Amino acid sequence: MSSDEILLKELKILFVEDEVNISKLLKDALADYFFSFTVANNGEEGLDKFKKVNPDIVITDIMMPKLDGLEMTKKIKEINEEIPIIVLSAFSDKEKLLKAIDIGITKYFIKPFDPEEVLEYLTFLAKKLNKHRIICLNKHFSFDNNTKNLFEDDTFVNITKREKQFISLLVENKKDIVTAKLIKTKLWPGEDVTDERLRTFIKRLRAKTAKELIKNIPGQGYLISPNDI
Structure with missing residues (x-):
């Protein structure tokens, strides 16, 4: 082919x-x-x-x-x-x-x-x-907006379906701050999710990727590499 x-x-x-x-x-x-x-x-x-x-x-x-x-x-x-x-x-x-x-x-x-x-x-x-469809998140990470796959220096990063949804949500909103409330609603519809659970979820994603990929804006929400998209 x-x-x-x-x-x-x-x-x-x-x-x-x-x-x-x-x-x-x-x-x-x-x-x-x-x-x-x-x-x-x-x-x-x-x-x-x-x-x-x-x-x-x-x-x-x-x-x-x-x-x-x-x-x-x-x-x-x-x-x-x-x-x-x-x-x-x-x-x-x-x-x-x-x-x-x-x-x-x-x-x-x-x-x-x-x-x-x-x-x-x-x-x-x-x-x-x-x-x-390929969006450069920063100099190391890119995201395929069709398949929702994440790559680090062209190497596939194995992330969960919910982690893909999270990155996709941040990419869709680009330079806008995505509130914790919106993230919880989109990723855990119908569930009562605590702030601690959300922080743990993001911490695990950062451990698979890089600390600087997901930026926390204290008291407001989260951004993904806002200076690079």
Whole structure:
């Protein structure tokens, strides 16, 4: 398997298209390249599946029943402003296509399109997304935002699922201080967690990593390498 194929295999694609023949054409041509390839038949179903699947890339038609591609794109962008969205458009949809560009689509293909061209562009996107998924926490530690794996100088660090959730929470908030209350709510939902238990949890994580990785702001909460992210 080539490096490009490996990158594609990590991606989840959502394809929203009401024309069954086009939907089948693209799925048959591309689905095997990806981790998952989810199909929706209209904008409402597309939005619902977007929330459930949390795809890396969305491919959508413009003209669809119930909720058209433009309205769906607007709603998706409200949830995730950075999500790449590729539009498939008939040439007669030129005015709508201009509106799609205004609301932040990443790329468009005019029907009839070549699935190979779409795959080529998805490979290009995969490389861009891969650059954004590895976050340097400091000069020694990095965090894969997709797999939630932690690395020290490119060596895998074996941490627990809850420790991954904790680092991910700090990374999501970047330079904002994350309060002890929020950490407890996210990591131990429904449990009554003491401050001592939280401190012990963080102490164990520091023992596996480095004391300076998790910064304690007395009386406020925690940060992760705030000067480096």
